[in-house]
Amino acid sequence: MTASPPRLRFAPSPTGFLHVGGARTALFNWLLARRTGGKFLLRVEDTDKARSTDDSTRAIFEGLEWLGLDWDEEVVFQGANLDRHRADAAKLLASGKAYRCFCTADEIAQRRAAAESAGGAFTYDRRCDKLDAAEIDRRVAAGSPFVLRFRVPDGETAWHDLVHERISFPNKDIDDFVILRSDATPIYNHAVVSDDIAMGITLVMRGDDHISNTPKQILLYEALGATLPQFAHLPMIHGTDGKKLSKRHGATAVGDYQHLGILAPAMVNFLALMGWSPGGDFEEVMTLDQLIHAFSSDGLLRKASVFDTKKLEWMNGQHLAKMPIAELESLVAPRFEKAGLATVAELAARRDWFHHLLEQLRVRSRLIDEIVAQAAPYFAESVTYDPEAVAKQWKDPAATLTLLTAVREALEAHAGWDPLLLEEMMRALAESKGVGAGKLLQPLRIALVGVSASPGIFDVMLILGRDRTIARIAAAERRLREMVAGA
RNA sequence: GGCCCCAUCGUCUAUCGGUUAGGACGACACCCUUUCAAGGUGUAGAGACGGGUUCGAUUCCCGUUGGGGCUACCA
Numbered sequence: 060m061t062a063s064p065p066r067l068r069f070a071p072s073p074t075g076f077l078h079v080g081g082a083r084t085a086l087f088n089w090l091l092a093r094r095t096g097g098k099f100l101l102r103v104e105d106t107d108k109a110r111s112t113d114d115s116t117r118a119i120f121e122g123l124e125w126l127g128l129d130w131d132e133e134v135v136f137q138g139a140n141l142d143r144h145r146a147d148a149a150k151l152l153a154s155g156k157a158y159r160c161f162c163t164a165d166e167i168a169q170r171r172a173a174a175e176s177a178g179g180a181f182t183y184d185r186r187c188d189k190l191d192a193a194e195i196d197r198r199v200a201a202g203s204p205f206v207l208r209f210r211v212p213d214g215e216t217a218w219h220d221l222v223h224e225r226i227s228f229p230n231k232d233i234d235d236f237v238i239l240r241s242d243a244t245p246i247y248n249h250a251v252v253s254d255d256i257a258m259g260i261t262l263v264m265r266g267d268d269h270i271s272n273t274p275k276q277i278l279l280y281e282a283l284g285a286t287l288p289q290f291a292h293l294p295m296i297h298g299t300d301g302k303k304l305s306k307r308h309g310a311t312a313v314g315d316y317q318h319l320g321i322l323a324p325a326m327v328n329f330l331a332l333m334g335w336s337p338g339g340d341f342e343e344v345m346t347l348d349q350l351i352h353a354f355s356s357d358g359l360l361r362k363a364s365v366f367d368t369k370k371l372e373w374m375n376g377q378h379l380a381k382m383p384i385a386e387l388e389s390l391v392a393p394r395f396e397k398a399g400l401a402t403v404a405e406l407a408a409r410r411d412w413f414h415h416l417l418e419q420l421r422v423r424s425r426l427i428d429e430i431v432a433q434a435a436p437y438f439a440e441s442v443t444y445d446p447e448a449v450a451k452q453w454k455d456p457a458a459t460l461t462l463l464t465a466v467r468e469a470l471e472a473h474a475g476w477d478p479l480l481l482e483e484m485m486r487a488l489a490e491s492k493g494v495g496a497g498k499l500l501q502p503l504r505i506a507l508v509g510v511s512a513s514p515g516i517f518d519v520m521l522i523l524g525r526d527r528t529i530a531r532i533a534a535a536e537r538r539l540r541e542m543v544a545g546a
Numbered sequence: 547g548g549c550c551c552c553a554u555c556g557u558c559u560a561u562c563g564g565u566u567a568g569g570a571c572g573a574c575a576c577c578c579u580u581u582c583a584a585g586g587u588g589u590a591g592a593g594a595c596g597g598g599u600u601c602g603a604u605u606c607c608c609g610u611u612g613g614g615g616c617u618a619c620c621a
Contacts, residue, residue, distance in 0.1 A: 072621045107620055164619055171618090180548045180617080206619055223551070232549050232617095240619040247621050271550060271616040294552075294614095301613065329558095332570095336559060343558090343570060360559085363614065367557050370571040380584075423583040433582095452581090485580090500580035512582035 065097035065261045069123075069130075070137075070251070072104040073115035076312035077122030079366060080266060080296045080304060083330045087293060088264050089128045090331070090354040100258060101130040105138045106250055122313045126323050127347060135258060137250055144245035147253045147283060148207050148238050156282040157238060159205040160187040161198055164241075183208070183235045207239035209249075209278065216274035221264070221291035222359045228274040236275055248272055252279040260288050267292040291356060294334045295363040304366055316371070320426030322382070322390075325375040333364045344377045376425040384414050387421065394431050400438040416522050419514035433513075437522050441534060442509035452501045452511060456542035459502045462492060463539065466503060467532040476525050478517040485517075506535035 069085040071077070077085075092099035101123070105111040123130070151157035160183075167183070174181035188210060190198075198205070211234070217227030238249035245253070251272075255263060270292050280287050298304045304311050310319065316326055328345050337353045345353065379387070388410070392403045406413045416437055420430045436442050453459045469488055473480075489499040500516050507519050507528065520528050 070621095074621075104621060110620075160619095167619080175547080178547065204619095226550075228550070234617085237619050242619080244619085246619070251621090266615090267551065268615050272621095274550095292551085297614080299557085303614080332558065338562095339560065340569070341560090362552060362559095364559090365557055367571070370558065373571055376584090420583095422585095425583095448581095482580095495580090497580050504581060510581090514582085516580055 065095050066259050067092045067262050068100040068102050068260055070102040070104050071119050074110040075115055076118045078311055082313045085128050086330050093351045094354045098131040100132055102135040125317055126327055144250050144253050151282055157207045157209050158188045160208045161203050161205045204241040206237045206241050208235045209238050211235050216277050218290055221356045248275045252276050256285045262289045264291040296333055297363050297365050320428035321375050322378045325378040329371045329374050334360050372425040379421050391427055398431050419518050436508040445510045448505050448511040452505045456539045460539040463532050478521055481517050506532050
């Protein structure tokens with residue numbers, strides 16, 4: 060390992076939201092930087108002016124912030140380094156490592172098409188490298204446009220990848236690639252190398268779709284006389300069809316998952332386990348801190364993985380159940396307000412009550428919106444009875460009416476509101492009526508929340524409070540009387 | 547087509563030549579139980595194929611097949 064602290068970077072191009080694959084790459088770089096006491100830098104590769112947008116840049120920052128991936132030092136905007144990119148290209152031209160190519164884009168496209176239709180692969184034939192000096196001078200003087208091409212030397216380019224061990228490419232398979240366009244703007248590989256050198260990057264960790272770029276970049280480092288960084292190529296994340304993750308697979312932006320009700324720590328936890336494993340037996344549900352401590356490039360995997368939203372949701376449920384309740388409150392309260400259940404201030408005013416409600420609902424939820432969705436009966440004035448639940452639990456309206464009336468009267472006659480005593484009371488009542496506890500409690504549940512699934516009935520009563528509980532039973536009685544009359 | 551990468555249950559993975567190939571998600575069953583969850587227990591479920599190397603291969607090597615990536619004056 061290097062003596063000085065490692066410097067890693069995440070270098071997205073701002074052509075869209077932060078993709079889960081990009082997020083995973085950012086996370087691994089961040090994790091390793093935090094683990095090793097290195098720096099995690101951010102560089103926005105905005106040299107493709109046609110596709111780059113400020114909205115995308117903002118979306119990427121927001122995505123990283125949401126995940127909690129903070130970066131060190133100033134964000135580098137690649138477009139701001141144009142002068143250096145040109146200077147580095149000029150250096151290569153001056154040292155004879157690159158040459159001017161006067162072939163136009165159209166000519167190249169034609170030759171490529173011809174080669175392909177002939178069944179062969181197109182490689183640039185270096186015709187412009189064979190031009191004599193006088194001819195080059197003449198064309199330059201005449202103002203003929205040209206690109207700068209890198210002259211790929213003979214031999215082989217290989218490196219020791221942190222993920223893949225040794226990877227090598229015969230140089231004959233690498234075309235003399237363009238480094239500077241005819242408008243004197245840099246091509247990706249050149250800009251990346253120029254910037255990575257300038258930023259002092261010591262480890263380039265990125266998706267393995269960049270493997271074939273790596274030999275070109277290594278050649279550039281060498282031609283520029285720079286020290287090589289280490290490379291680590293992470294496996295792709297695929298959709299359920301085994302193809303590269305895309306919009307076809309539903310949500311691919313981390314922001315989509317945020318809005319779906321996924322927790323940032325769960326997302327991070329899940330992403331961390333795609334393409335990395337601590338090895339041996341390990342607990343899969345981990346906090347950010349635990350991830351930092353466990354993370355190591357030794358555990359990097361080679362195989363592409365499939366993004367399994369089912370497991371993500373399970374993991375979210377795990378984090379949901381374990382996170383500090385106060386944290387959950389601040390996360391979920393605004394959503395209650397948005398759903399029109401209660402304002403954030405109202406919830407804060409009866410915080411103990413709200414926390415109790417959250418404790419009851421979070422165990423039953425995988426996404427945070429599911430908490431909100433289940434909460435309606437505890438805020439609404441009255442409940443709406445689910446027809447299916449009514450059909451099943453209030454099958455015999457007359458008998459149910461008798462039962463619920465007895466329940467109401469028992470509750471009214473009793474001043475206390477302790478769940479244990481309530482349970483004792485209800486069980487005794489059921490026994491005196493000659494029915495099982497379930498036969499009493501299920502109809503009661505419909506009366507209280509309108510649906511057949513809810514927290515434990517005595518918790519429900521506690522959350523509702525004495526008055527509302529009794530009022531709801533009375534309302535259910537009225538409804539049952541109508542049903543009896545109607546029948 | 548060319549080059550490169552990859553290959554253990556449906557999915558995520560453990561295994562550093564010798565294991566009844568383990569765990570997690572999902573599925574199913576059961577337990578718990580006032581419902582739904584959560585939790586607990588259990589069941590089904592994998593080394594792509596063919597050659598080597600070795601006393602012994604999931605593990606090392608080669609090939610085949612399959613999948614993926616790249617193949618721009620995009621990034």
